[in-house]
Amino acid sequence: MQEHKPSTILVVEDEKVTRLVITNLLKREGFDVLSAEDGSEALRALKGQKVDLILSDIHMPIMDGFELFGKVQLDPNLRPVPFIFLTSLTGQEHLMLGKELGVDDYLMKPIDRDVLLASIRGKLKRAATVQATRTEAIEDVKRQVMKLLSEEVKGSIKDVKKISSLIEDEKVTITREHLENLAQSVRSGGDRLQRGLDDFIMSLRIDSGEAAQQFADEKSRQDLKAVLTDLVSRSSSYAKSKNVQVVWKAPDSLPSVVGVRKLLEHMVSRIVYGAVALSNPSSSVEVTAEVGTRELMLDVRDGGTGIGEDDVSHIFDKFPSVLRPDADQYPLGLSLFTAKRLAEISKCDLTCLSQPGRGTTFSLALPLS
Numbered sequence: 001m002q003e004h005k006p007s008t009i010l011v012v013e014d015e016k017v018t019r020l021v022i023t024n025l026l027k028r029e030g031f032d033v034l035s036a037e038d039g040s041e042a043l044r045a046l047k048g049q050k051v052d053l054i055l056s057d058i059h060m061p062i063m064d065g066f067e068l069f070g071k072v073q074l075d076p077n078l079r080p081v082p083f084i085f086l087t088s089l090t091g092q093e094h095l096m097l098g099k100e101l102g103v104d105d106y107l108m109k110p111i112d113r114d115v116l117l118a119s120i121r122g123k124l125k126r127a128a129t130v131q132a133t134r135t136e137a138i139e140d141v142k143r144q145v146m147k148l149l150s151e152e153v154k155g156s157i158k159d160v161k162k163i164s165s166l167i168e169d170e171k172v173t174i175t176r177e178h179l180e181n182l183a184q185s186v187r188s189g190g191d192r193l194q195r196g197l198d199d200f201i202m203s204l205r206i207d208s209g210e211a212a213q214q215f216a217d218e219k220s221r222q223d224l225k226a227v228l229t230d231l232v233s234r235s236s237s238y239a240k241s242k243n244v245q246v247v248w249k250a251p252d253s254l255p256s257v258v259g260v261r262k263l264l265e266h267m268v269s270r271i272v273y274g275a276v277a278l279s280n281p282s283s284s285v286e287v288t289a290e291v292g293t294r295e296l297m298l299d300v301r302d303g304g305t306g307i308g309e310d311d312v313s314h315i316f317d318k319f320p321s322v323l324r325p326d327a328d329q330y331p332l333g334l335s336l337f338t339a340k341r342l343a344e345i346s347k348c349d350l351t352c353l354s355q356p357g358r359g360t361t362f363s364l365a366l367p368l369s
Contacts, residue, residue: 007124008032008049012042012056012068013086022055022111029117039063043071051081053124058087076210080131082123086111134207142200144319188241195273199334202266203318206341214260215345221256221369222264224296228287231269238273243281244303246272250289257296257366259346267346270339271300271362274315274332278322278360279303291368298364306356315352316340 009031013019019035026033034049036042038060054072058065065085072078088109105119205211232248239246257264275285283303290297307315311322318337343350347367354360 006030006032007052008034009120010034010036010042010045010049010051010054010056012036012039012054012060012065014038014057014060018057018109018111022116025113025116026120031120039065039068039071042068046072046075046078052127053082053084053120055084055086055120058085074213076208076213079209079213080127082127084119084123138204138207184237184241187237191237195335196333198266199270199338202338202342203334206338206345211263211342212345215263218260219258219346220260222259222261223254224257224264224289224298224366225250225254227261227264227268228289228298231265231272232287235269235272235276239276239285242276242279244276244279245284246276246287247284248287250287251291254289255291255296256369258369259348259366263342263346267339267342267348267350268298268364270335271350271364274336274339275300275302275360275362277332278307280305295365295367298366300362300364302360304359306354306358306360308356312352312354312360316350 009026011019011022011026011033013022013035014037016037019037023033023035034045034051036045039056040063042054042056043063054068056065056068063071065087069083069085072081072083082105084105084107086107086109105123107116107119202211205214228248228250232246235246272285272287279285279302285303286299286301288299288301290299307322311320314320315322315332316336316339319331319333320336321331340350343364349363349365351363352360353363
């Protein structure tokens, strides 16, 4: 039987007597305890030790509790750690500030032993439940991704073997057109493999909070026209394999939007990919833009026959399979899921409107800089 490892708690308190009292109490209750006199010392301790909960005073020299909490939230590895404030301050502004920051709990000094232990155990239990749920969700995504990628790998290997067999067979005359078609099939399979891997990695970055932190740290003015021109060019391989043309229709100049280039590229490329996937052969996907007073509306219209209301309501789910009126079910993987989540992170609004027989339109409202 695996031995249960005790939880580690970091106690940050500048008053020596209070710090020792809390530390000794927690040790007697079976916790591993680290201690620090202020926020700066706490950050140094966090660099070399994994902790399960942080218990911190607010008013401290050098770095107070609010600044420590802000530093902790900047680290994706520390952000999920429960954080409890200890304070003797009675001002309502401190309580409101802590709640706005997202602190898990406030405990007033002098600390009641039973209240302290109940709060700590409750926060640890909740954190464990959240972590277990997150781990299960990640494992489920891994299984789904591996299934999709294995099918793509098998298809690509099959195409490569077919090319090898044709080259080795002296009785077969291979035309350039035949080779180009086979090469396009291999290239398209490689693109799908790469897209699947990129979507999986992005979904992990979204779930961990890393993508949201990147947006908070790096958001700036972005040239949307340059992003779109590049994406239309890069989408040509997949569109060609589907016999679909991607057409960019917009004003010659567009205002800057607020965002992060890499997140913006991933989001818009997956919307275009979804539209191409839902299009019929020999059709086109139109990408248009309209400038408003506060936002820029980007519309991506497919060349398909539309999807049903139930499919529309689930199209941004993980691994949706969309049933088109004139075709079999089409799996969309994580592409539109990551696009929707990135839109939320980037303060955009992504919607889908579709009717059977009339096609599908994805609309993305981007805030202007």
